Amino acid sequence: MNREELSVYCLLVKRGKPAAVIPLQERYLEEAMKIVESTEGLLTHADRLSEGWISFWVYQYPHILEVIKNAPQAPKTAYDHWLLGKLFGYDEIAIQEFIKTSLI
Numbered sequence: 147m148n149r150e151e152l153s154v155y156c157l158l159v160k161r162g163k164p165a166a167v168i169p170l171q172e173r174y175l176e177e178a179m180k181i182v183e184s185t186e187g188l189l190t191h192a193d194r195l196s197e198g199w200i201s202f203w204v205y206q207y208p209h210i211l212e213v214i215k216n217a218p219q220a221p222k223t224a225y226d227h228w229l230l231g232k233l234f235g236y237d238e239i240a241i242q243e244f245i246k247t248s249l250i
Contacts, residue, residue: 147174163235
């Protein structure tokens with residue numbers, strides 16, 4: 147597990163990014179939760195990726211969990227990409243540029 151990366155994600159979420167996600171081996175879940183718990187006010191959610199792996203989400207506001215749970219796993223449409231872009235804190239210009247270059 148990359149502790150520094152997770153710590154940076156916690157800082158970014160604390161500073162206003164809606165959510166961050168990191169793929170994590172299940173054996174590191176407890177350690178990851180301790181890192182997040184050391185940053186006051188952050189919440190976590192884990193989704194199973196595959197055998198032994200999870201998506202470990204960090205977010206601050208409770209309503210973001212509903213967005214996480216309904217976010218597309220494999221974005222295909224402009225809406226899917228827009229939703230994920232917003233969830234990860236990108237601005238409209240960055241999302242538009244990504245959609246323009248990726249979906250055309």
